[in-house]
Every structure is written in structure tokens, then in C-alpha cells.
Amino acid sequence: MKFGLFYELQLPRPLDGETWDPDAERRLIEEMFEQVELADRLGYHYVFFVEHHFLEEYAHSTAPEIMLAGLARTTKQIRLGHGVVQMPPLVNHPARVAERISSLDLISGGRVEFGTGEGASDAELGGYNVDRTLKKSMWEEGTRECLRMMSETPYPGYDGDHFSMPERNVIPKPIQKPHPPVWVAASRRETTLLAARFGIGSMGFGFETPEETAVRVDEYYRLIREECFPIGKAINPGLFVLNQFMAAETDEEAVRRSADGPGFFSYSLGYYSTTRGTQKDAAGVPLISQHHAGVTNIHRQFAALPQEEKDGRTQLKEAKLMTAEEIAAAEPENEMAKALFRAARSGSAIGTTDTIRENIKRYEDAHTDIMVFNAQCGARKHEHIMEAIQRFGEDVLPEFSERHETVHRPWREQQLAGVPFEINSSI
Amino acid sequence: MARYEQVKDEGVRALLEQATNEMRGGAPAVAVHACCDAFLLLIEQYPDLFEENLPADEKIHHQQFPRFGARLVSVADQPGFEFDRERFSMGEAITYLDFTTDTALKRQG
Numbered sequence: 001m002k003f004g005l006f007y008e009l010q011l012p013r014p015l016d017g018e019t020w021d022p023d024a025e026r027r028l029i030e031e032m033f034e035q036v037e038l039a040d041r042l043g044y045h046y047v048f049f050v051e052h053h054f055l056e057e058y059a060h061s062t063a064p065e066i067m068l069a070g071l072a073r074t075t076k077q078i079r080l081g082h083g084v085v086q087m088p089p090l091v092n093h094p095a096r097v098a099e100r101i102s103s104l105d106l107i108s109g110g111r112v113e114f115g116t117g118e119g120a121s122d123a124e125l126g127g128y129n130v131d132r133t134l135k136k137s138m139w140e141e142g143t144r145e146c147l148r149m150m151s152e153t154p155y156p157g158y159d160g161d162h163f164s165m166p167e168r169n170v171i172p173k174p175i176q177k178p179h180p181p182v183w184v185a186a187s188r189r190e191t192t193l194l195a196a197r198f199g200i201g202s203m204g205f206g207f208e209t210p211e212e213t214a215v216r217v218d219e220y221y222r223l224i225r226e227e228c229f230p231i232g233k234a235i236n237p238g239l240f241v242l243n244q245f246m247a248a249e250t251d252e253e254a255v256r257r258s259a260d261g262p263g264f265f266s267y268s269l270g271y272y273s274t275t276r277g278t279q280k281d282a283a284g285v286p287l288i289s290q291h292h293a294g295v296t297n298i299h300r301q302f303a304a305l306p307q308e309e310k311d312g313r314t315q316l317k318e319a320k321l322m323t324a325e326e327i328a329a330a331e332p333e334n335e336m337a338k339a340l341f342r343a344a345r346s347g348s349a350i351g352t353t354d355t356i357r358e359n360i361k362r363y364e365d366a367h368t369d370i371m372v373f374n375a376q377c378g379a380r381k382h383e384h385i386m387e388a389i390q391r392f393g394e395d396v397l398p399e400f401s402e403r404h405e406t407v408h409r410p411w412r413e414q415q416l417a418g419v420p421f422e423i424n425s426s427i
Numbered sequence: 428m429a430r431y432e433q434v435k436d437e438g439v440r441a442l443l444e445q446a447t448n449e450m451r452g453g454a455p456a457v458a459v460h461a462c463c464d465a466f467l468l469l470i471e472q473y474p475d476l477f478e479e480n481l482p483a484d485e486k487i488h489h490q491q492f493p494r495f496g497a498r499l500v501s502v503a504d505q506p507g508f509e510f511d512r513e514r515f516s517m518g519e520a521i522t523y524l525d526f527t528t529d530t531a532l533k534r535q536g
Contacts, residue, residue, distance in 0.1 A: 133511060136495050140518040161514060190493075190525040193430075197521055227429065229451075 001364045001400050001408065002427065004046025004372040005039055005389070006083060006242055007032060009061040012264060012299035012379050019294075025060060031382040032067070033074065035375070035389055040075035042393030043401065045426075047071065048083030048115065048203075048372060053091075053124040057298045058268035065100045072108035079426055080108050083203060083372075084117035084185045087142035088130045089163040091119060094142045095170050098149035102174040110175035113426065115203055116143045117185035121272040123288070138162045140231070143182070147232040151178035178233035181425050183240075192216055192239070196223035199235030199421060201369075205242050210362035213241055217367045221415045234424035237416060238369040243349045243360070245373035246380070247388040251351040257388075258350050260302070261378030263310040267302045299379070349373060353395035364400060367411060369427045431524075434531045436472070439465045443531070446524050455520035456513060462523040463497050463508040466530070470506050473534050477506045493526055495519040 011028055013019060036047050049064035061067065068080045085097055105112040118135040119125050125132055141160050149155045154169035174180055183201035186192045195202035202220060204213075217239060224237050244262045248254035271279045271287060279287045279301075287301065302310065348359040349371075363371055373392075375385050416423065431443035442465035449458040470476045480492040480499050492499050496511045496519065 133494055133496055136493075136518050136522060137516040140516045161516075189529065190522045193525045194518055194521045198518070 001360070001368050002045040002370045002404055003392075003397055003400070004044060004048060004079075004081070004240075004370060005036060005376075006372040006374050007047070007049045007061055007067075007376055008052070008059040008265075008374075009049075009067075010058060010265065010268070010377050011060045012057050012302075013297045015297075015300055015303055018297065028060065029067070031385075032376065033070065034382070035385055036071055036078065037074055038386060039389050039393065040078040042390065043397060044078055044389075044393060045401075046079045046081050046113065046370060046372065048081035048113070050083055051086050051117075053086075053119075054127050054293070055121065055123060055268075055272050056293070056296075058265075058272055065104060068104055068112075069107065072104060072111070077111075079111045079113055080104065081113035081183075082115040084115035084183065086119045086124075087116050087146070088119060088125075088128070088135055088138035089142050090130050090138070091128045092142070094146040094163065095149055095155075095165060095168070097142070098146045098170050099172070101146075101180060102150055102172045105174035105176055105180055106172055110180075112174065112176065112180040113183060114180045115183040115185065116200075120187065123272050123291075134162070139184075143184075144231050147179050147182065150174055150180075151233045176424060178422070178424070181236035181238075182232050183236065183238075189216075192220060193223060196220045196237075197227055197229065199224065199228045199230035199232065199237070201236045201238035201240070201425075203240055203242075207243070208241055210366045210368075213239075213363060213368055214366035224416070225419055228419070228421065230421055234422040235419070236425045237412075237419075237423065238425055238427045240370035240372050241363060241368055242372050242374055244377075245349040245356075245375045245388065245392075246384070247349075247351070247353055247356060247391040248384070249352065251355055254351045254355075254388075257380065257384040259378060259380060260310055261380045262374075264299065264302050264378035265374065267305075267310070268298050271298055349392075353391050356392065357396050357399075360396075360400075364403065364408070367408065369408070369412075430528050430532075434528065435535050436468070436531065439468050439527075439531050442468065443524065443528055446520070446527075450517065450520050450524065455517045456515045458520040459497055459515045459523050460510075462520070462527045465527050466492060466499075467506060467508070469527070469531055469534065476530065476534075477501075493519070493522050495522065497523065 009028055009032065011020065011024060039047065049061045049067050050059055051064050052059035053062055064082055071080055086092055101112060101114050116139065118139040119130060125135065141162050145158050149170035150173060154167055157167040158165055181201065183203050184191060184195050185205060186195055186202040187205050192202040208216065220239055246254045246258035248257050267279065281287060349356050360371060375388060429447055431440055431447055434440040434443060442461045446458040446461035449461060482491065482494055482498060496515060498509045500507055500509050
């Protein structure tokens with residue numbers, strides 16, 4: 001199993017003020033650079049940045065290509081991932097994406113991972129006038145044509161449902177041929193199956209258990225072998241799982257330092273999610289409907305909650321995503337509720353390095369390709385994140401990396417034996 | 428073994444097989460219609476699926492029958508589908524197929 005870091009660039013508003021201090025966003029980015037540069041030196045394999053728009057506090061990573069371009073010049077080996085580029089042409093024209101991905105591949109020496117997606121919340125889709133019912137079709141068309149632009153000379157032009165352009169040679173071309181490894185954000189289970197059928201990696205954002213991961217891995221690789229018709233010119237078989245992360249000297253200290261980071265991550269995700277959000281006021285009115293852009297302090301709303309609400313249970317119950325019985329059993333059946341619940345409570349990579357090693361071994365046993373850590377979330381302290389990256393990188397990562405080469409790679413080769421497509425994968 | 432082959436109900440399985448073949452043959456719109464027909468058959472067998480999948484703002488999109496141009500509706504209190512457009516992409520067809528197949532497999536236990 002390989003490892004990476006994952007960045008939303010969360011920036012909760014201050015609890016004792018109305019908005020951020022003027023230096024807060026610059027500081028957040030500077031700290032992120034220090035974290036990723038340390039991870040690069042320690043041998044972490046990947047860093048991924050989201051692209052979200054207008055989701056204040058939840059995600060200030062709105063221009064990941066800029067962050068990745070900076071990191072391309074200050075890091076040596078870590079692979080630079082979009083997690084993901086929003087592919088509806090109304091947000092990013094496919095030719096501009098092709099130009100940016102190829103340019104990033106050139107300045108990074110061929111280290112790009114090309115994650116793709118549709119966008120999710122109405123807050124961001126509405127900001128770019130993307131019709132929710134067309135977003136999957138837009139993603140597919142934008143992604144397929146973008147990959148052609150990177151790999152065909154000249155690109156012969158296209159007259160599609162969502163964009164058209166005449167024949168042009170889209171330049172530059174990437175170092176990685178025919179194009180960098182391609183991924184898709186898979187919040188829903190069917191998208192993992194779609195990823196397999198299209199021959200691309202699946203970025204699992206559902207905080208799956210090792211047992212669920214094992215089932216998903218089996219099904220994914222079977223579809224790759226038997227029912228794949230690639231969307232690109234080369235396939236990138238692979239699955240990653242996202243996990244909450246904090247390492248410290250003792251389990252208690254790790255939990256303390258983890259603080260409400262995962263809880264805030266889940267709360268703010270639910271706040272913005274879908275059409276109405278999952279967070280409601282005492283009268284049952286969705287908070288998102290009262291959202292005042294540039295003003296609303298989501299962090300203060302979150303901090304005022306009783307502890308049992310900070311882990312998301314009450315809101316999920318009110319949103320009818322969890323029943324009283326499920327709450328009692330502490331695990332909802334509903335898939336979206338489960339993801340939010342686990343995002344708030346998952347502790348499998350929170351603890352001492354011994355605890356983390358033992359917990360994540362089960363993901364390795366399930367043949368997970370990559371585990372990506374959500375280290376920077378909520379109001380966590382930079383120095384704690386740095387220490388966690390260092391502890392894990394020195395104590396745990398090397399042995400997993402070694403087994404990746406000696407155990408996982410042969411297993412993967414066996415899974416992919418006979419697949420009749422070119423493979424371009426960094427796994 | 429294709430995923431639809433695990434579905435026990437013959438009618439549902441036949442429609443999912445048809446959807447799979449249409450998709451492979453490059454006709455995603457026909458595949459989407461076959462998936463909708465299969466889902467209506469499932470609703471006949473498990474009526475609670477209707478209420479569970481009727482689109483509503485307060486429901487989470489991810490958990491319901493996909494809303495990519497084929498909408499589950501109530502016509503004279505009977506379940507049916509309305510189609511916003513004639514063209515569907517391959518990815519949309521795959522999503523409808525896998526959601527319907529998953530629903531059938533979960534319900535049959």
C-alpha cells in the first residue's frame with residue numbers, strides 16, 4: 001500500500017471574530033507547502049488537492065493547479081494529484097484542462113495524477129450554472145475529449161452535447177504517454193464500478209471499512225478484466241481510500257490533537273452537501289438556505305454543538321439519514337450517512353504509530369492500492385500535523401512501501417494478467 | 428459472470444441483460460430505458476422502493492435512483508418515468524445499470 005496526503009485546505013472562521021485575519025489564507029498555504037515538502041522528503045508517494053468552489057471554510061482549494069505547480073518546483077519525488085478537476089465544460093473547458101495538466105506534467109518531470117470529477121453541491125454547481133442532471137454526461141464528455149487532446153496531434157475537433165471546438169493542436173503534450181494516470185472521484189458506489197468499466201482509478205471518499213474495501217477491490221478488478229472499455233488511451237487500475245489521520249506519542253494525545261478536525265470536516269461537508277444540506281436549525285430549516293455568502297460562520301455553529309452532535313449523529317437523524325436504532329448501533333445503513341458518520345468518527349489512522357500500523361494493516365490485507373490521509377482539517381495546529389507526518393513517515397511508511405513492492409505488486413500483476421489494454425499507472 | 432446474472436428474478440434479469448447488451452452495442456439511451464423498466468418491475472415487488480426513490484430536495488441524491496435525465500414520477504398514483512431528453516451518455520447508462528442491479532441484489536438478499 002502506498003500513502004498520500006489529501007488537502008481541502010480547510011479554514012474554519014475564528015470563533016472570537018467575524019472573519020479570518022487578513023493573513024490567514026496565505027499562512028494556510030505556506031503551512032501546506034511545509035507539510036508536503038516534509039512528506040516528499042520522507043517518501044510519501046502522493047499528494048492530492050480538491051477543486052471546490054465557493055465552499056467557505058470547508059475547502060479553500062479552489063485553484064489546485066496553482067498549488068501543484070508550486071509544489072512541482074519545491075518537491076522531488078512525490079506525485080502531484082488533482083483530487084479532482086471538475087470536468088463540466090462550464091467550470092473548466094476541456095482544452096484548458098489539457099493545457100494545464102500537460103504543463104504541470106512537464107514542469108514536474110512527469111509526476112501528475114489526473115483526478116476528474118463532476119462537482120457535487122448546489123453551492124458550487126449553481127455558481128457555474130451547471131445543471132445537476134447533466135453533470136455526469138458533462139464529466140464524461142469533458143474527460144474523454146481532454147484525454148484525446150493530450151494524446152492526439154492534431155486534435156481533430158469535436159461537436160458534442162456540452163462543448164464544441166474546431167480542429168486544433170492542443171499543446172504542450174504531457175511527458176507521461178499517452179497521458180497521465182486518470183482517476184475519478186467515487187462518492188457513490190456505482191461510480192467505483194463505472195471507474196472499472198472505463199479503466200480509470202477510483203478515488204474512494206466514503207471512508208470504507210477494510211471489509212467493504214475488500215469487496216470493492218474484488219469487484220473492481222473483475223470488471224477491469226471482463227467488462228472494461230477504456231475512456232482514455234491507457235488504463236489506470238487502482239483504488240484509493242481516504243482516512244482521517246493524526247499520529248502522536250500516545251493514543252490519548254493523538255485524539256486530543258485530532259480535536260474536532262474530523263467532526264468539522266463532516267459537519268461542513270454535510271452543511272454544503274446536495275440541495276438542502278444535512279444540517280438544520282432548531283426549527284428544522286436547513287442551514288444552507290440561510291447561508292449568507294462571506295458572512296456565515298460555520299465553525300461557530302459547529303463549536304456551539306453539544307459533543308454528541310459534533311460527531312454528526314443528531315443531524316443525520318434529523319435529516320432522516322439515520323434511524324434511532326442505527327444511532328444506537330452507532331452505524332447507519334444509509335451509504336451517505338455512513339460516509340459522513342465515519343468522516344466525523346473514523347479513528348483508524350489516529351493514535352500512536354503502533355496503533356495506526358495495526359489498524360491500517362487490514363486495508364493492506366484487503367489489497368488497497370493507496371491510502372490517502374486527511375491530515376489538515378478543522379482547526380488543527382500546523383506543528384501537530386508536521387509531527388504526525390514525520391512520525392508516520394519514519395515509523396510506519398517504510399515497511400508498507402517495502403511490502404508494496406514485494407507483495408502487492410505481484411498480486412496486482414496477477415489481477416491484471418491478460419488485460420488487453422496499455423496500462424499507465426504509478427501504483 | 429456479468430453482474431446482472433446474479434439477479435434471481437427472470438424479468439428483471441432479462442431487462443438488465445438487455446441494458447448491458449445495448450450499452451455494449453453503443454446504445455446507452457436504450458439501455459437507460461431498459462433499466463427504468465427493470466426498476467418499475469422491482470417497485471412492483473417492493474413497493475417501498477417507490478417512496479424511497481421519489482426525488483425530493485431534502486433527500487440525498489447519492490442514495491436514490493440516479494437523476495440524470497430519467498425521473499421517477501407518480502402518474503395517477505402509479506409509478507412511472509419521465510425522460511428529460513432522448514440522448515444519454517455511456518456513463519449515465521452504466522450508473523443506471525449498476526444502481527438498478529445493486530438494488531435488485533440487495534433486495535433479494
